[in-house]
Amino acid sequence: MTSPDLCDLAISVLHNKIKNREIKFSDIITSVIKRIKSEDQKINGYISIFEEDAINQAVELDKMMKNFEQLKPLSGIPIAVKDNICVKDKLTTCGSKILANFISPYDATAVAKLRAAGAIIIGKTNLDEFAMGSSTETSYFGPTSNPIDNRYVPGGSSGGSAAVVKYSGALGALGSDTGGSVRHPAAFCGVAGLKPTYGRVSRYGLVAFASSLDCIGVLGKTVADTAIIFNTIAGHDEMDATTINTPVKNISVDSNAIKNYTIGIPKEVFAEGLDGRIAKVIDDTINNLRSRCRNIKEVSLPGTKYAIATYYLICMAEASSNLARYDGVKYGLRVSSSELKDLYARTRDDGFNTEVKRRILIGTYGLSKGYYDEYYGTAQKVRNLIKQDFDQAFKDCNVIITPTTPVLPFKLGEQISDPLAMYLGDIFTTPANLAGITAISIPAPVFIDNFPVGIQITGPALGEEQILNTAKAIEEINE
Amino acid sequence: MNSKYEVIIGLEVHIQLKTRTKLFCACPAEFGGQPNTNICPICSGLPGVLPTVNQHAVDLAIKAGLALNCQISSKSSFARKHYFYPDLPKGYQITQYKEPLTTNGFIEIDGSKIQIRRLHLEEDSGKSIHSPTESLIDFNRCGVPLIEIVTEPEIRSPVQAVKYLQTLRQIMRYLDVSDCDMEKAHFRCEPNISLRPIGQKQFGVRTELKNLNSLNSVHQALDFEINRQSEILDTGGVIVQETLFWDEQNRVAGTMRGKEESEDYRYFPEPDLPVLVLNRENIDNIKNTLPLLPWQRKKNLKEKYNLSENIVNIILETKEFADYFDETIKLCDDAKLVANWLITEVKAVLNEKSISINEFNIIPKELADLLNLLRAQKITGTVAKEIFTDMVLTKKTAIEIVNEKGLYLSNDDSLLIKSIDEVLAENVDIVAKYKSGKTSVISFLIGAVLKKTQGKLTPQKIKDKILKKL
Numbered sequence: 001m002t003s004p005d006l007c008d009l010a011i012s013v014l015h016n017k018i019k020n021r022e023i024k025f026s027d028i029i030t031s032v033i034k035r036i037k038s039e040d041q042k043i044n045g046y047i048s049i050f051e052e053d054a055i056n057q058a059v060e061l062d063k064m065m066k067n068f069e070q071l072k073p074l075s076g077i078p079i080a081v082k083d084n085i086c087v088k089d090k091l092t093t094c095g096s097k098i099l100a101n102f103i104s105p106y107d108a109t110a111v112a113k114l115r116a117a118g119a120i121i122i123g124k125t126n127l128d129e130f131a132m133g134s135s136t137e138t139s140y141f142g143p144t145s146n147p148i149d150n151r152y153v154p155g156g157s158s159g160g161s162a163a164v165v166k167y168s169g170a171l172g173a174l175g176s177d178t179g180g181s182v183r184h185p186a187a188f189c190g191v192a193g194l195k196p197t198y199g200r201v202s203r204y205g206l207v208a209f210a211s212s213l214d215c216i217g218v219l220g221k222t223v224a225d226t227a228i229i230f231n232t233i234a235g236h237d238e239m240d241a242t243t244i245n246t247p248v249k250n251i252s253v254d255s256n257a258i259k260n261y262t263i264g265i266p267k268e269v270f271a272e273g274l275d276g277r278i279a280k281v282i283d284d285t286i287n288n289l290r291s292r293c294r295n296i297k298e299v300s301l302p303g304t305k306y307a308i309a310t311y312y313l314i315c316m317a318e319a320s321s322n323l324a325r326y327d328g329v330k331y332g333l334r335v336s337s338s339e340l341k342d343l344y345a346r347t348r349d350d351g352f353n354t355e356v357k358r359r360i361l362i363g364t365y366g367l368s369k370g371y372y373d374e375y376y377g378t379a380q381k382v383r384n385l386i387k388q389d390f391d392q393a394f395k396d397c398n399v400i401i402t403p404t405t406p407v408l409p410f411k412l413g414e415q416i417s418d419p420l421a422m423y424l425g426d427i428f429t430t431p432a433n434l435a436g437i438t439a440i441s442i443p444a445p446v447f448i449d450n451f452p453v454g455i456q457i458t459g460p461a462l463g464e465e466q467i468l469n470t471a472k473a474i475e476e477i478n479e
Numbered sequence: 480m481n482s483k484y485e486v487i488i489g490l491e492v493h494i495q496l497k498t499r500t501k502l503f504c505a506c507p508a509e510f511g512g513q514p515n516t517n518i519c520p521i522c523s524g525l526p527g528v529l530p531t532v533n534q535h536a537v538d539l540a541i542k543a544g545l546a547l548n549c550q551i552s553s554k555s556s557f558a559r560k561h562y563f564y565p566d567l568p569k570g571y572q573i574t575q576y577k578e579p580l581t582t583n584g585f586i587e588i589d590g591s592k593i594q595i596r597r598l599h600l601e602e603d604s605g606k607s608i609h610s611p612t613e614s615l616i617d618f619n620r621c622g623v624p625l626i627e628i629v630t631e632p633e634i635r636s637p638v639q640a641v642k643y644l645q646t647l648r649q650i651m652r653y654l655d656v657s658d659c660d661m662e663k664a665h666f667r668c669e670p671n672i673s674l675r676p677i678g679q680k681q682f683g684v685r686t687e688l689k690n691l692n693s694l695n696s697v698h699q700a701l702d703f704e705i706n707r708q709s710e711i712l713d714t715g716g717v718i719v720q721e722t723l724f725w726d727e728q729n730r731v732a733g734t735m736r737g738k739e740e741s742e743d744y745r746y747f748p749e750p751d752l753p754v755l756v757l758n759r760e761n762i763d764n765i766k767n768t769l770p771l772l773p774w775q776r777k778k779n780l781k782e783k784y785n786l787s788e789n790i791v792n793i794i795l796e797t798k799e800f801a802d803y804f805d806e807t808i809k810l811c812d813d814a815k816l817v818a819n820w821l822i823t824e825v826k827a828v829l830n831e832k833s834i835s836i837n838e839f840n841i842i843p844k845e846l847a848d849l850l851n852l853l854r855a856q857k858i859t860g861t862v863a864k865e866i867f868t869d870m871v872l873t874k875k876t877a878i879e880i881v882n883e884k885g886l887y888l889s890n891d892d893s894l895l896i897k898s899i900d901e902v903l904a905e906n907v908d909i910v911a912k913y914k915s916g917k918t919s920v921i922s923f924l925i926g927a928v929l930k931k932t933q934g935k936l937t938p939q940k941i942k943d944k945i946l947k948k949l
Contacts, residue, residue, distance in 0.1 A: 106520055241753055
């Protein structure tokens with residue numbers, strides 16, 4: 001058996017190899033770039049690749065690094081960044097024609113923190129336009145394919161990030177999760193995808209889709225890799241008034257901790273619309289965990305059946321506001337006209353795709369005079385109820401296990417003309433966003449038609465350690 | 480004006496707060512500068528940025544609210560107000576809607592209270608500069624903190640409206656929360672106005688006026704609108720609810736947008752900013768820093784110094800001027816004298832040089848020294864004015880000038896007698912006139928002696944001596 005390529009190894013393994021001077025920083029970058037070159041033409045995971053910058057940084061690190069005892073946690077580790085997160089002096093397109101030429105003059109806080117921890121930003125990944133979608137097919141830069149089978153979608157909207165992590169075109173990636181956009185593609189591509197607690201990671205530099213739901217999340221090959229990246233980007237930020245001001249604990253993942261946990265299984269999960277094969281995998285996995293955790297019990301989340309409707313009302317309303325700034329005046333696409341209103345209309349008509357326009361229109365309607373209370377106002381009330389459901393459930397358990405998605409990956413083009421079906425794919429992921437709590441998707445140890453099944457572990461606010469530990473236990477089932 | 484109708488006016492005033500930085504970012508909030516130099520990704524609305532609240536702006540708004548007798552909310556939130564315009568880079572303005580910072584205040588004018596509905600914080604927009612061939616935008620002003628102060632529709636005449644604005648501006652200047660310079664758009668007023676037949680309870684249809692750049696325009700535009708609405712009502716017409724744009728040059732108001740074009744701002748709570756929790760202690764601290772306001776000082780001045788309403792109003796016009804008066808009076812205990820000098824001599828210099836009292840080079844102590852010389856009858860009024868002029872020019876003190884020039888009043892009778900003898904000898908014809916009964920000519924003789932003695936003697940003393948001689 002040939003030894004694996006460097007790019008296929010875990011972050012901690014590479015870290016130790018560097019520390020022991022078995023490899024150089026440039027070896028890692030070379031391996032990753034080689035992989036990108038062989039795979040990305042098929043996958044289209046990247047919108048921009050910073051090959052030269054990355055090599056230069058690695059070479060510089062090789063030159064400068066003298067004291068290997070003081071390696072930073074991500075020194076020389078290539079990380080990909082979803083293209084709706086700003087990286088200084090690089091394109092930040094959001095997968096949209098309207099920002100196809102936009103170069104950000106600043107780094108997002110999460111990106112700055114990655115750099116401070118030694119990471120090398122290797123490229124910007126593809127996404128559904130403005131992160132609105134669950135298949136990464138609606139990008140202006142073309143669809144991304146699932147590395148497991150190129151005929152299938154990688155999920156979305158952080159499909160580019162999930163795909164490049166899966167094919168080892170990066171050792172980890174940032175994504176964004178507004179209603180499941182990190183967990184959904186993680187499930188479809190068979191990688192780990194963490195959505196942190198709302199406010200645990202700064203949103204400064206994340207191009208807003210739905211501000212009260214948006215979270216920067218992490219995609220990693222393993223639970224441990226995911227935890228390392230999360231530790232790096234978490235924390236209070238003066239630039240984001242919605243970040244939480246409690247100290248960050250450096251999480252070191254320990255699956256043994258689950259023996260003291262109570263795992264909750266919501267009785268509402270095995271409802272209509274859930275693929276029976278997925279239901280069985282979840283059941284089997286839970287049974288498998290019983291040897292390590294004896295407290296597994298049923299909990300109830302009655303409000304979650306309203307999650308999709310609530311989620312879409314809120315996210316569309318906020319999107320209609322957040323996307324108002326793309327008007328052709330200051331930056332990005334401009335379709336000229338002698339009339340101001342016409343300039344706006346033409347620019348926005350040409351610059352946004354159908355799905356984005358659909359959401360802006362519905363969202364605008366939902367905020368209009370006379371409709372606000374009925375739609376946005378009501379949605380906020382239901383949102384509170386869903387939050388209370390979780391508060392109640394977490395009195396009785398530490399983590400809650402559900403599927404990540406109700407269906408397995410579908411083929412490219414299969415659902416693109418059925419937005420409702422696409423929206424229903426978010427049924428298990430949106431509740432965590434509405435409640436502002438944390439959740440992770442991790443591949444189950446069983447495959448169906450070659451595809452892994454995503455298991456979602458949800459924790460209370462700031463419960464990242466609990467869900468990472470539980471995810472680690474699931475990861476270990478087949479080891 | 481047509482007296483069949485009652486005039487109903489409500490005022491919406493925007494005041495730019497005097498903070499070092501903008502409301503939601505760290506950019507300088509100063510006026511002017513090269514276009515688009517005081518901007519950053521946040522105030523220019525780049526993708527991915529977030530606002531953070533400038534606490535100093537919140538404190539200034541609370542201060543303003545307290546001075547206007549408003550209730551300060553314990554919780555206050557921001558909201559987004561949406562409309563498309565090139566100088567609004569985010570496509571929405573961050574303002575306050577459902578939970579304003581302060582509510583229910585009032586200003587007292589001539590004994591009647593004008594109720595203030597709310598006072599809230601919001602960000603300013605940029606500035607569009609239009610020419611026939613192109614439109615340019617300057618984002619420097621984007622995000623500069625404003626307070627919006629809205630009255631109930633309780634103002635009953637253009638005169639009262641202007642009085643309200645003057646009082647409001649004066650209070651804001653006293654608080655030092657704003658310079659309220661209308662030319663620099665620190666202080667902007669948008670009135671709404673309607674008429675109703677006297678005795679009718681229901682309000683008439685109102686119109687809004689925009690582009691009023693001085694108190695004068697406010698007065699003129701309101702007069703114009705009252706006449707226009709009365710004429711329509713007189714002929715049985717209907718007032719259309721609309722926003723009118725005041726044309727300063729032609730003194731007419733034209734339609735800017737009608738009701739059917741009126742915008743739906745789609746307000747919703749700003750998700751990027753947590754609810755502001757206003758802590759009692761902080762509010763109390765701000766309360767303790769409130770200066771005495773004009774109406775409080777007015778009472779003081781009138782009772783303590785027995786000055787006339789008119790003089791008091793002039794002294795209180797600005798806080799700095801009133802402070803100058805207070806400082807001077809501490810060192811020169813003659814309120815009438817100090818008040819007189821301030822509103823005539825000092826004001827004249829300020830007006831001539833177009834400077835404020837803060838930029839005036841004579842400090843209260845020096846002015847008091849000068850006036851004390853006058854009070855002690857060591858110099859005459861005429862000489863005091865000359866010395867004052869010298870002080871303005873040379874920056875020397877009164878004592879220095881008096882000493883240098885030997886301007887003290889003389890007790891030397893020989894000088895006086897000598898001068899009078901000379902004057903009488905030089906003006907034999909005048910003396911003859913006096914003696915023939917035309918006694919009024921004596922003032923000419925006094926003047927001549929004054930001139931000769933270079934102001935070292937008081938006119939009274941000269942008069943006494945001349946009378947004796949004659």
